[in-house]
Amino acid sequence: xxxxxxxxxxxxxxxxxxxxxxxxxxxxxxxxxxxxxxxxxxxxxxxxxxxxxxxxxxxxxxxxxxxxxxxxxxxxxxxxxxxxxxxxxxxxxxxxxxxxxxxxxxxxxxxxxxxxxxx
Numbered sequence: 001x002x003x004x005x006x007x008x009x010x011x012x013x014x015x016x017x018x019x020x021x022x023x024x025x026x027x028x029x030x031x032x033x034x035x036x037x038x039x040x041x042x043x044x045x046x047x048x049x050x051x052x053x054x055x056x057x058x059x060x061x062x063x064x065x066x067x068x069x070x071x072x073x074x075x076x077x078x079x080x081x082x083x084x085x086x087x088x089x090x091x092x093x094x095x096x097x098x099x100x101x102x103x104x105x106x107x108x109x110x111x112x113x114x115x116x117x118x119x
Contacts, residue, residue: 013065014067014084014086014089016067016069016074017089017090019092020089020090020091020100021069021070021071023091023100024038024069024071024072025070025071025072026071027056028072031056031072034058035056035057036057036059037066037073037074037075038054038057038072039054039064039077040052040075040084041077041080042077042080042083042084052100052102054100060075061075061077083106084106089101089102
């Protein structure tokens with residue numbers, strides 16, 4: 001008896017807007033030697049507890065989630081995925097600042113400067 005299993009692709013933990021994908025492509029175009037992608041993590045810091053951190057990564061880690069974008073690989077830290085599920089990451093620029101902006105349904109609060117959040 002041949003039993004076929006169906007594998008359903010699960011959605012990515014985080015959605016990247018076109019502007020975020022374009023910024024990842026820009027970062028990868030000028031990445032240091034050895035960089036294989038860009039990684040999002042949530043280290044403990046800031047006045048609310050957790051912060052968003054985006055850095056170059058030089059090797060894949062087993063439990064990190066990999067999202068393939070047109071401009072390069074984007075990784076989500078395996079230990080941070082639970083804090084980020086359902087989030088949207090955008091790149092926003094205005095006359096005074098530019099940076100990644102996160103819409104995170106898991107965040108219960110954030111500090112006034114937007115640098116950190118609580119779960």
